[in-house]
Amino acid sequence: MDYKEIYKSKIIDTETLMKKILKGNKTVVLGMAAMEPQSFLNNLKDCDFDNLRIFSCLDVVDFPVQKDPKFSSKFLNESWFYSNPTREAANMGIGTVTYIPNNLHLAGTDKLQNDKPDIYWGIASPMDKHGYLTLSLSVVYEKDMIENVDKIVLEVNPNAPRTHGDTQIHISEVDHVIEVDYPIPTIVNATPTKEDELIAGYIADLIEDSATLQLGIGGIPNAVASFLEHKRDLGIHTEMLTQGMIELLNKGVITNKKKTLWPGKMVCTFGLGEESMYDFVDDNPGILFLRGKYVNDPYVIAQNDKMVSINTALMVDLTGQVASESIGFKHYSGTGGQLDTHRGASMAKNGKGIIALHSTAKDGKISKIVPFLPEGTGVTVPRQDVDWVVTEHGAVHLKGKSLRERARLLISIADPVFREELKRIAISNHIY
Structure with missing residues (x-):
């Protein structure tokens, strides 16, 4: 034919x-x-x-x-x-x-x-x-x-x-x-801030050799990638393929040898990066683009031993509710694969679901660890699903913890300027 x-x-x-x-x-x-x-x-x-x-x-x-x-x-x-x-x-x-x-x-x-x-x-x-x-x-x-x-x-x-x-x-x-013959859109890696690097250091400490990773996009995930160069035999099972993953693969940090699912292969469902990433992906049998309904299925993700999912958030309240897509009724992004990958990683054997965020916004004027989410704010990761939360002031594990324990732990990684006020509000609402 x-x-x-x-x-x-x-x-x-x-x-x-x-x-x-x-x-x-x-x-x-x-x-x-x-x-x-x-x-x-x-x-x-x-x-x-x-x-x-x-x-x-x-x-x-x-x-x-x-x-x-x-x-x-x-x-x-x-x-x-x-x-x-x-x-x-x-x-x-x-x-x-x-x-x-x-x-x-x-x-x-x-x-x-x-x-x-x-x-x-x-x-x-x-x-x-x-x-x-x-x-x-x-x-x-x-x-x-x-x-x-x-x-x-x-x-x-x-x-x-x-x-x-x-x-x-x-x-x-x-x-x-x-x-057609137009350029494929690219994005340039965001330059990590000092706060991004502090957060990345805490996250890197939670990642073991031979872990399988899902990394999001932005300054914090980019910083995490740069803090992983001393790790060995990492693997990738991710929603989005990023530039930092290709760089870690080229440095021998990512080998995909120890993955439970698809050993030897990087698995993703879409890619967005620089032109050099697209060149690397072109006709590369070591990178598999599979349907989102498979790659992001929490029960598929959970089959990877030492699965670690790293996502970012706009704010977290003192009970552990994670808001990543809106502040009040003002919509910024979407749930995307955040809940998918967080649930999958936290269910995995030796897995970790990590939510990362700066402790403040607006040049330190607003705390992103908040007593209550503003009216109309969408909850992206429910408090019953939350696992690890990380800011530049530390990492805390919330899974299985009571409201009182959660409030105390989250206040400990809030910006010091806001801790007393957060404690006062938590006490007055009987959750401290």
Whole structure:
């Protein structure tokens, strides 16, 4: 079979295709993060559509229509995780953005039970001689959606790395191909602060040789990676593949030899980093991109001995409730895989679920260890699930502890300026 001819027969330009398939009430699910289809997004503002709903996650590309009030009556982006572009549009209050509460391993399947999209539109790496493209840097929910939508559209980009795992899709399954050549979005590692490094030191002390890690994104996780260079035979089973993991692999710190699941392989469900990371990932059989419903399943994660999950938070109250996505009704990000990975790690044999945060915000004016969460704040990790909490003032283990013990431990790692006030409030509410 001549796959090249099949491929050619499906090539179409973005403008023509959008006019053809976006008429009426349509729902489109996009590839996640670096796999957002930029040709589609950039042409939306000039496209005539009636009522368009988009499902997306961790947007890294700005949607011009999200910030234009004239689209508010006929465009809605439903997001599984806010990032800067989505947050900015939501804060404008024009009604073009809303959040979908979720645990990431169920994001796609939960949505499909109630709201099947019409179209999947994402990025793919170029086709090989056997007729296979890959979904490249994300299979969090993409494969689940592809198996259920009516139309599959792929922006085939030579800059998208070819990946191994569950990312392959055959050209016979694809309805339309748009050939593009734009850079894949990158992020630069955040430079750790002094507080990040202090926190990272406490976390590194909790990580044993041959542990399997999940690391999030930001200054604290980046600092943690730099504090692990003396460890041996670490492994990776993570939601997000990051630059720091590749650097530790190149230094021989990560070997994946001692992992319980998939020994010898780094396992992730999406990747976002620098161009050098994408080059390393390209056609690398040692890195497996597997579906989010598998990678982030707490009962899968828990099968890894010495599993350690490291996530960050906005605030923690004195009973151990962790808020990582909103302050009051003001939404910042999302649950993502935080509860998935925290639960999985804390259930694992010799595992640890770690929540890390700075003890203060606003240049030390506000404590992030708080007596009570502000009204409307979403609880990301319930207090009955919380395991370890770390600030620059220490690490405390809360699992199995009473409210009185928790309050005392959390006050001990709050900024010293706020400890007496926190103690006073805890005493007055009979939890100290």
